Amino acid sequence: MAERVTLKDVAARAGVSYQTVSKVINGNGNVTAETEAQIWRAIEELGYRVNVAARNLRTNASGLIGYTWAPSPPDRGNPILDQFLTSVVTAAEAHGYHLMLFPHPPAIEEVDVYRQLMRSGRVDGFIVASTNYDDPRIRLLIDEAFPFVAFGRSNPEWDFPYVDVDGRAGIRLATEHLIEQGHRAIALLAWPGHSRVGADRAEGYRDAMAAAGLPVDPAWIHHSESAFQSGYAAVQQLLNLPADCRPTAAVALDDTLAIGAIRAALDAGLRVGADFGVTGFDDAPGAQYLSPPLTTLRQPIQQVAERLTEMLVDSIHGRTPSPKQVILPPRLIVRASSVRVGRED
Amino acid sequence: MAERVTLKDVAARAGVSYQTVSKVINGNGNVTAETEAQIWRAIEELGYRVNVAARNLRTNASGLIGYTWAPSPPDRGNPILDQFLTSVVTAAEAHGYHLMLFPHPPAIEEVDVYRQLMRSGRVDGFIVASTNYDDPRIRLLIDEAFPFVAFGRSNPEWDFPYVDVDGRAGIRLATEHLIEQGHRAIALLAWPGHSRVGADRAEGYRDAMAAAGLPVDPAWIHHSESAFQSGYAAVQQLLNLPADCRPTAAVALDDTLAIGAIRAALDAGLRVGADFGVTGFDDAPGAQYLSPPLTTLRQPIQQVAERLTEMLVDSIHGRTPSPKQVILPPRLIVRASSVRVGRED
DNA sequence: CGATTGAAGGCGAACGTTCGCCCGAACGTT
DNA sequence: AACGTTCGGGCGAACGTTCGCCTTCAATCG
Structure with a gap:
């Protein structure tokens, strides 16, 4: 257990008052280049590091950014958590902040946990x-005027800083791509309930179909939990529709559904890509190693993380981030699951 | 921006000195049930929360556990980071700690970053x-006698607290399973260089082969980066060996290699499972949805996280964790990639 | 040559806790 | 009746910073 080195120790060695040392460290204060050099030397020699607890008390700040996330079911990892955290942590450090994780609170205590923190x-x-x-x-957080940035949107009438990925544009891209491949009857594997993200992405499908003048049969739209089984079951049902309204492709709102869909199509004896097109969303690690490799949408996670961090740091320092809202486009990664090679139509 | 509520405010309302309030909050101090109740009421009414910066300064503690991890390449997420972090964060909170992430430092600055923190x-x-x-x-950390727990082992002569998963036993299980399925010529897809984990796991393969009295042809052992392509290339080469020493199965040290191996075998026209057995390690999310689903080893991540946290908290409080070293067994998850159905041998 | 200015750095105070020690009252013991 | 003990709670101090203001001294100016 090493003895703690404080400002006073450094000051004694450099022959100045300890407050002057503080000023030098924080870049304020007028000091000759000479004394400054002496102080830095003393800091170096003693291996001094500022005591963050004391600094935090004095400045009434913690240097920490709070983050939590909903744990995903064990059979389905969070495909982008790794990348996201890496990016946020790196960006935060560049601004002198660290990331503090806290457990995902149950919905009932949710705001309490935030309030306490x-x-x-x-x-x-x-x-x-x-x-x-x-x-x-x-x-x-809006009511308490506490600094935050959201990854994702909420009520349009609320004015707060956020970064989001344009899921609607993404799914539109995927749908258009399938249309381009000659598909006319395209199914949508969507999420259940009233999810902001789900609703947004689903719009992209309708956009593309409408823009291409294609009708949408209500039987083509499946709402179910994001799970392999759901995607599988949905496509099984779709393939049982009468031939005149049987879809030849499916746009899934996430990769997990898409993987289930692929398996169902394969099990039904179809060639995925040539006979039945499938697209996903997220570009989960491993999506490229499926057979066939999955066409999907990749979110610009690193950019998201960087923007989030910059904007949050601005907010913490009392500056309004500008722009206050950022929407970034995902990128369509075309792989074999959606491509008809040498088709005739 | 809400006014800060301090101990003094609570004390004034409860009609006691602020130090007494502190004692009540921290569970020391002798107070009548009556005054205690009054104090708690005042705390409730004012919505008081302790100022952690002040507490940290006084107690010379931070309530934070530092963690970093090597970011994985974008095409291959960390299969267990999500679960691991969730478990650690939850366990830590139960002990009053939070998890602080910091960026993975380049090897050169590595110890500096730890030292600074x-x-x-x-x-x-x-x-x-x-x-x-x-x-x-x-x-x-040993030299500085700073509290830490390792997830994984290091030099055997160093005495420090760690939790590890028994990779050797795991790979031994996988190999034995393949032997049981009738395989005699089994390849090993290992990692390059001098990795502690890689060496340990590889031992499990030799253990099992030796125990079964099976010879190991050096040509069966491939060392390469953990990557899809490596696994693919390795199996391609293995299948080109002369028939009398051509392996009929491969044990991979991780799922990524295993997935590459499966694809290579399929592309060579083999039925994976029946003709060529493959096992992985990690049970990456999605491993069960591959075709065929992947036999692999699942690490008891939650237990690892809980043990790590308990042991670290003990260390922080100056108690030597007991036991000081923990090794947990992984579990073999048998799926189709390694099972010969109705084989004749 | 005295007054003014600006740079260099010292100094007191405060941030909100926790900790150890003290004191008075009440009680029981010899 | 004098004494020790325990209980309930007060009080001063300290943790290591940062911040604003003050002092000193030399250089500059009218």
Whole structure:
């Protein structure tokens, strides 16, 4: 257990007052180049590091950004958590911040946990993910005027800083791509319930179909949990439709559904790509190694993370981030699952 | 921006000194049930939360556990980071700690970053992952007597607390399983270089082969980067061996290699499972949805995380964790990629 | 040549806790 | 009746910073 080196120790060695050392470290204060050099030397020699607890107390800040995320079911990891966290942590450090994780609270205690973290001064700001309509966390943070940035949108009438990926444009791209491949009857594997993200992505499908003048048969739209089994079951049903309204392709709102869809099509004896097109969303690791490799949408996670961090740091420092809202486009990654090679139509 | 509520405010309302309030909150101090109730009421009414910066300064602790991890290449996510972090964060909170992430430092600055974090008092302890022989981080932390727990082993002569998964036993299980399926010529898809984990796992393969009295042809052992392409290339080469020494199965040290191996076998016209057995390691999300589903080893991540956290908290509080070293067995998950159905041999 | 200015750095105070020690009252013991 | 003990709670101090203001001294100016 090493002895703690404080400002006073450094000051004694450099022959100045300890407050002057503080000034040098923080870049304020007028000091000759000579004394400054002496101070830095003393710091070096003693291996001094500022005591963050003391600094935090004095400056009333913590240097921490709070983040939590909904744990995914064990059979289905969060495909982008790794990348996301890496990017956020790196970007945060560049601004002198660190990321503090806290457990995902049950919905009932949700706002309480946020309130406690802010009241106790444990974090300077939040990154709020998995947003939804009427999100109570966002409501709270707006009301308390506490710094935060959301990864995802919420109620349009609420004015708060967020970064989001344009799921609607993404799914539109995927749908257009399938149309281009000659598909006319295209199914949609969507999510259940009233999810902000799900609704947004689904719009992209309708956009593309409408723009191409293609009718949408209600039987083509499946709402189900994001799970392999759901995707599988959905496509099984779709393939049982009468031939005149049987879809030849499916746009899935996420990769997991898409993988189930592929398997169902293969099991039905279809060649995925040539006979039945499938697209996903997320570009989960391994999507490229499926057979056939999955066409999907890749989110610009690193950019998202960087923007989120910059905007949050601005908010923490009392600056309004500009722009206050950012929407980034995903990129369509075309692989074999959606491509008809040498088709005749 | 809400006014900060301090101990003094609570004390004034409850009609006691602020130090008494502190005592009540921390569970020390002798107070009548009556005054205690009054104090708690005042806390409730004012919505008081302790100021962690002040507490940290006084107690010389931060309530934070530091963690970093090597970011995985974009095409291959960390299959277990999500689960691991969820488990650690939850376990830590149960002990009053939070997890602080910091960017993975380049090897050159590695120990410096750890040193700074400890000197500045930003964290009370570390969880050190991806350990290796002669790991400089472990050396540093032992030397400085700073609390930490490793996820993984290092030099056997170093005595420090760790939790590890028994990769050797795991790979042995996988190999034995393949032998049981009738395989005699079994290849090993191993990692390059001098990796602690890689060496350990590879031992399990030799164990099983030796125990079954099976010879190991050096041509069966491939060392390469953990990547789809490596697994693919390795199996291509293996299948080109003369028939009398051509392996009929492969044990891979991780799922990524295994997936490459499966594809190579399929592309060579073999039925994976029946003609050519493959096993992986990690049970990556999606491994069960491959075709064929992948036989693999699942690490008891949640247990690992819980043990790590308990042990670290013990260390932080100056208690020697007991046991000081924990090795947990992985579980073999048998799926179709390694099973010969109705084979005749 | 005295007054003014600006740079260099010292100094006191405060941030909100926790910790150890003290004190008075009440009680029981010899 | 004098004494020790325990209980309930007060009080001063300290943790290591940062911040604003003050002092000193030399250089500049009218």
